[in-house]
Amino acid sequence: MLIRHALCAPLCVNAALSSEADKRSRRTRRASAVAAALLAMSAHAHAASKFIDPEDGAFDLSDLLLTHRGVLPVPTLITEPAVGYGLGLGLLYFTMPKKSADAPDDAKAPPNVTGLGGFATGTHSWGAGLMHFHTWDDDHIRYLGVVGKVGLHLNYYGIQNRPRAYQLDGIALVQQVLFRIGNSHWYVGPRYTFFDARTRFSGTIPQGIREFEKDQRVAKAGVVVDYDTRDNMFYPSSGTYAELEADLARGGLGSSTNFQEQTARGYQWIPLSKSWVLGLRADTGFSQGNIPFFAQPYVSLRGVSDAKFQDSNQLTAEAEIRWNVTPRWALLGFGGVGKAYGRLHSFSEAPTAFGFGTGFRYLIARKLGLSMGIDVAHGPGQNAFYVQVGSAWR
Incomplete structure (x- = not known):
């Protein structure tokens, strides 16, 4: 055992x-x-x-875009009457500028933005481009650069206000540098615009176009003066943005023709209450000399085909009312009128353009103040809707 x-x-x-x-x-x-x-x-x-804002628990892309090197895709369903229906895609990349040690605590500089995009429509219109916006020295220097190529099938309306189809192809370049005056809200600096264009009409040249040239270069240089008190550059709730520009197009700059152009635009956002914001817009353009027909000032309104109302000069006014239903969601209504006049029509004889509609926005990146949404508009004999990133006023 x-x-x-x-x-x-x-x-x-x-x-x-x-x-x-x-x-x-x-x-x-x-x-x-x-x-x-x-x-x-x-x-x-x-x-x-990355997609949730800890402040309110809502869907938000701020952290993804700013701290995780994210890219914001902006798909667009194009319904612009001037080029027809189509699709577009933009990619936006954001970074925050470095803040100097002696900058005030409440100093806010807009984010740096790099954008790449393209579109195509059923009328065989297409375009592709690259842009970059950058600030330095606590927003004392602002740079904007754009380069792109387009192939557009458009209509020219002329004296009889009847569409005549034409094709516009070309490469465009914009370079601009603005310098802040002291610590004020004023900026001033040069802008250079170049467009190497080729135009073709199907048939005879429409009445009202003088000295038509198939191949033309628009090259103009000028001075830009900006005034900016907006609380946000993408979709403001208060403040003013105004811009004055005076340009000269000359052979020495690369232009095929000589002309002058002056533009002025101003936007004002007035907070009526915590939930309501009133926006007011005025936009003008004046030209003198031998300006190409496709480069003339035109009325730009939601619901109105771009370049349909085009002449030597244009005046446009628009108003927008916004209801902030929640801190994230907003509904808006808008309406405006404009006239293009000068060479084809006198001011009193020129047809009046109008557009009105409604839309919504969602605050998709709170830290950037970036909203996205859709506007639906009605204009003379047509309807259109637009995918908007921020304000429709550029």
């Missing part, structure tokens, strides 16, 4: 040790599984946190 117990003792001890090892192994596997689950949940929560 003692011998049998002696012989069995090691086996029993080994069995006990083996049982204890199995228990530890099972506990280890359970702990590993729990850790893996917690890690997966943490990773999921971290990924989800």
Whole structure:
């Protein structure tokens, strides 16, 4: 009996040790599984946190765009009557400018933005472009650069206000640098615009176009003066933005023809209450000299085909009322009128353009003040809708 117990003792001890090892192994596997689950949940929560604003728990892209090097895709369903129906896609990349040590605590500079995009429509119109906006020295220097190529099928309406189809192809370039005057809200600087264009009409040249040239270069340089007190550059709730520009197009700058152009535009946002904002817009353009027909000032309104109302000069006014239903969602209504006049028609004889409609915005990136939404508009004999990033007023 003692011998049998002696012989069995090691086996029993080994069995006990083996049982204890199995228990530890099972506990280890359970702990590993729990850790893996917690890690997966943490990773999921971290990924989800990129799209959730901790301030209100709403869907938001601020952290993704600013801290995770994200790109904001802007798909667009094009319904612009001038070029027809089509699709477009823009990619916007945001970075915040560096703040100097001696900058005031409440100083806010707009984000740097790089954009790449393109579009195509059913009329075989297309375009592609690259833009960059950058600020330095606590928003004391602002740079804007744009380069693009287009192939557009458009209509020229002329004296009889009847559409005549033409094709406009070309490469465009814009370069601008503005410098802040002291610590004021005023900026001043040069702008250069170049457009190497080729135009083709199907048939005879419409009445009202003087000295038509198939290949023309528009190259103009000028001075830009800006005044900016907006609380946000994308979709303001208060403040004023105004811009004056005077340009000369000359052969020495690369232009095929000589002309002068002056433009002035101003936007005012007035907070009527915590939930209501009134926006007012005035836009003017004047030209003199041998300006190409496609480069003339024109009325730009939601619901109105671009370049349909075009002449040597244009005047436009528009108003917009916004109801901030929640801190994220807003509804708006808008309406405006305009006239193009000068060479084809006198001011009193020129037809009046009008457009009105409604829309909505969602604050998709709170830290940037960036909203996205849709506007639906009605104009002379047509309807249109637009995918908007921020304000429709540029």
